[in-house]
Amino acid sequence: MPPSLPNFSLSTRLLLLALIIVFLVTFHLHRSPKPSSLNTLIPHHLGGTGGGGATADPCRLFLSFSATANSSISSHLRALTREPHLAGTPSAAAAADYVRTHLELAGLESLTRNYSVLLSYPAAASLSLLLNGTLVKTLSLAEPADPTARAVAPYHSYSPSGAAVALVVYANLGRDEDYLVLDRLSVDVRGCVVLVRRGGGPRGTIVEAAAARGAVVVLMFGNGVGGGVERGTVLLGGPGDPLTPGWAANASAERFRFADAEVRKRFPKIPSMPVSTVTAVEILGAIGGPPAPLEWKAEMSAVVGVGGGSTMVNFTYQEDRKLAEIQNIITIIKGCEEPDRYVILGNHRDAWTYGAVDPNSGTAVLLDVASRFGALLRSGWRPKRTIILCSWDAEEFGMIGSTEWVEQNLENLGSKAVVYLNLDCAVQGPGFFPGASPQLDKLLIEIMKQVTDPDSEGITVYHTWVAKNGGVNKIERLSRADSDFTAFLHHAGVPATDIYFGEDYPFYHTTLDTYEWMEKHGDPSFLRHVATSEIWGLLGLRLADDRILPFDYNSYASQLLEHTNALTALLDGLKIKPIFASIRQFTAAAKAVQDEAKMFEVQGVADVASCLRRRAFNDKLILAERSFLDAEGLRGRPWFKHLLYSPPKDSASKLSFFPGIADAIYDAKNSIKGEESNIDHEIWRVARAIRRAADVLRGELT
Numbered sequence: 001m002p003p004s005l006p007n008f009s010l011s012t013r014l015l016l017l018a019l020i021i022v023f024l025v026t027f028h029l030h031r032s033p034k035p036s037s038l039n040t041l042i043p044h045h046l047g048g049t050g051g052g053g054a055t056a057d058p059c060r061l062f063l064s065f066s067a068t069a070n071s072s073i074s075s076h077l078r079a080l081t082r083e084p085h086l087a088g089t090p091s092a093a094a095a096a097d098y099v100r101t102h103l104e105l106a107g108l109e110s111l112t113r114n115y116s117v118l119l120s121y122p123a124a125a126s127l128s129l130l131l132n133g134t135l136v137k138t139l140s141l142a143e144p145a146d147p148t149a150r151a152v153a154p155y156h157s158y159s160p161s162g163a164a165v166a167l168v169v170y171a172n173l174g175r176d177e178d179y180l181v182l183d184r185l186s187v188d189v190r191g192c193v194v195l196v197r198r199g200g201g202p203r204g205t206i207v208e209a210a211a212a213r214g215a216v217v218v219l220m221f222g223n224g225v226g227g228g229v230e231r232g233t234v235l236l237g238g239p240g241d242p243l244t245p246g247w248a249a250n251a252s253a254e255r256f257r258f259a260d261a262e263v264r265k266r267f268p269k270i271p272s273m274p275v276s277t278v279t280a281v282e283i284l285g286a287i288g289g290p291p292a293p294l295e296w297k298a299e300m301s302a303v304v305g306v307g308g309g310s311t312m313v314n315f316t317y318q319e320d321r322k323l324a325e326i327q328n329i330i331t332i333i334k335g336c337e338e339p340d341r342y343v344i345l346g347n348h349r350d351a352w353t354y355g356a357v358d359p360n361s362g363t364a365v366l367l368d369v370a371s372r373f374g375a376l377l378r379s380g381w382r383p384k385r386t387i388i389l390c391s392w393d394a395e396e397f398g399m400i401g402s403t404e405w406v407e408q409n410l411e412n413l414g415s416k417a418v419v420y421l422n423l424d425c426a427v428q429g430p431g432f433f434p435g436a437s438p439q440l441d442k443l444l445i446e447i448m449k450q451v452t453d454p455d456s457e458g459i460t461v462y463h464t465w466v467a468k469n470g471g472v473n474k475i476e477r478l479s480r481a482d483s484d485f486t487a488f489l490h491h492a493g494v495p496a497t498d499i500y501f502g503e504d505y506p507f508y509h510t511t512l513d514t515y516e517w518m519e520k521h522g523d524p525s526f527l528r529h530v531a532t533s534e535i536w537g538l539l540g541l542r543l544a545d546d547r548i549l550p551f552d553y554n555s556y557a558s559q560l561l562e563h564t565n566a567l568t569a570l571l572d573g574l575k576i577k578p579i580f581a582s583i584r585q586f587t588a589a590a591k592a593v594q595d596e597a598k599m600f601e602v603q604g605v606a607d608v609a610s611c612l613r614r615r616a617f618n619d620k621l622i623l624a625e626r627s628f629l630d631a632e633g634l635r636g637r638p639w640f641k642h643l644l645y646s647p648p649k650d651s652a653s654k655l656s657f658f659p660g661i662a663d664a665i666y667d668a669k670n671s672i673k674g675e676e677s678n679i680d681h682e683i684w685r686v687a688r689a690i691r692r693a694a695d696v697l698r699g700e701l702t
């Protein structure tokens, strides 16, 4: 009991508390500086969402800093991308220092959280063409676009060392259907080097598929515009440090050994290497054999053979695999009402090369958002809930920094995290591409309506986006496991967003991902960066400050119905009945919850009992997503626990939801485990998960 409140009755104490709060609020309002310039697109109703501090409307104030943001963002991006900064290398430490320094300049304290994780670099590699056993030509494994070789040589991290002198077969994209075509041409890949074009799925999966057919090496080309070569990871079986699967890789942690089965299954069994289009075309020009189908020709000038004749390559690769120290930088802005509720914004910092798009367009935005939050704090604002800004390391190797942090904090995040808002390749061109867990759709759209389209004056991001999609709201669901939201959503069940401008930029993971490209082509006036900062920052502010969390489970319900209807195209409708039944429960619970949310709007804010009621209500909204987790996880991939949104193991799967069902359908089709009953079991698992979420939203024991 506080000493200032001796022996008063409960109601007197509550009255006193209310008076103190009213006094503080009035006092602060008087001191609050007026924002200097207001964004005219902001509707009035935002005025009530202010945080616990002095600023009447933090959203308006946040947006008022946009006027000069493009120049500071561009200078951050220039500084961050002067040198390549691959995780675990000295230049990565310089990028970390830059971020720490600028967080400090923004007035924010940061913590550095290091992990020692297994990373993989190239030590030596060679490739040559042999005809009838004699050397014809040495082929280059360098990146034509990088004559200075300042960046790491093209390679696949976690590819094992190996060597082979073998015939070459061209397998198009390296998918199942491509190998069926080779079968029809009577071309066998056993004992061969397989050459594939990028685009058939995750690298590691493509390499494993070739290994399963007896290939001994995989060479990959594609994305060769301008002489670039795409680096990348071939880590298998989910994200995170291979030596500490499921727990944090801090310095004194338990570590599996390389030889352990758990570790070995994370790496492909055969080596692989990305090659330039120039090198690929030289090989294709020499391999002969039956002509490839016309559609395999891609960007090559002539139809080529699929090989299997007398041309061989000699390939050698030496991997340098070692424990390296990585650094996550974490900034915590403590909430003044609910410090134990976390709104987390994150972006990775490590890059394969210079990283202007991937990921430092996001890092430049992170620093801009940090400086705006710093200014808000100086104006007297405090977020109601805690805001955490994260700059992750070693994402490129397999989301390692974020995964280790989530694994270390799993229980705290499970009970306290409200949302995870991700940025990665934040800006790569025009056009906005939002991805989100469905309960965040409504908020995302509301905010898109408040932000000016960086490419068309006078209209909003929302306007352009809807027009482009023919009037349909197309928000991606985050089932892919290729950025830092993975551990939060797929493992911890924290709802997430991932947003970006532009798509399919041609220099992904090449040394052409530079500041110069961004300045000339990606975002010439850096206004797309500013719009990203606005959308991301407003998402963070609303989720930290709205008294009732701006989650809408009605849109989750209709999304689930849509998914399940799509399932009827693949499965007997009768089979799916349990899911439909659960969705009916979920829909009713969602509707009741949204009605309840409206009631809170008309209630007062200052009495303790209503604060607690609101907190209990918000907790239902937070915890409903956790219901979709299953402790056992997906079959054979137990780290992935989210039964609605996790990646299906077949990357060509048409289902980007219900991954357990997608896997069971795949297994039945390929008679891997043969049993139809797996499908039924997976259907029931999804049905139970949706039912659990309905129970959480209802908030009553059954």
Ligand SMILES: *[C@@H]1O[C@H](CO)[C@@H](O)[C@H](O)[C@H]1NC(C)=O
Pocket: 093, 112, 114, 325, 326, 327
């Ligand atoms: C974190 O790692 C970096 C780079 O290895 C090192 O310079 C720094 O001292 C480490 N910090 C802590 C707190 O261990």
Ligand SMILES: *[C@@H]1O[C@H](CO)[C@@H](O)[C@H](O)[C@H]1NC(C)=O
Pocket: 131, 132, 310
């Ligand atoms: C390779 O060997 C084949 C037959 O074994 C022969 O026909 C061909 O001329 C040889 N090519 C070269 C370049 O030696």
Ligand SMILES: *[C@@H]1O[C@H](CO)[C@@H](O)[C@H](O)[C@H]1NC(C)=O
Pocket: 250, 251, 252, 253
């Ligand atoms: C590493 O983890 C262990 C076990 O969770 C813990 O006891 C130890 O304090 C941690 N060390 C650091 C530096 O975080």
Ligand SMILES: *[C@@H]1O[C@H](CO)[C@@H](O)[C@H](O)[C@H]1NC(C)=O
Pocket: 126, 135, 165, 314, 315, 316
């Ligand atoms: C293959 O290349 C390696 C590395 O250059 C070389 O040591 C080896 O002798 C070559 N093998 C053949 C059969 O040419």
Ligand SMILES: *[C@@H]1O[C@H](CO)[C@@H](O)[C@H](O)[C@H]1NC(C)=O
Pocket: 070, 071, 074, 524, 525, 526
């Ligand atoms: C910032 O935007 C303005 C137009 O609003 C433009 O004139 C200026 O060149 C931009 N600055 C940078 C660094 O791109």
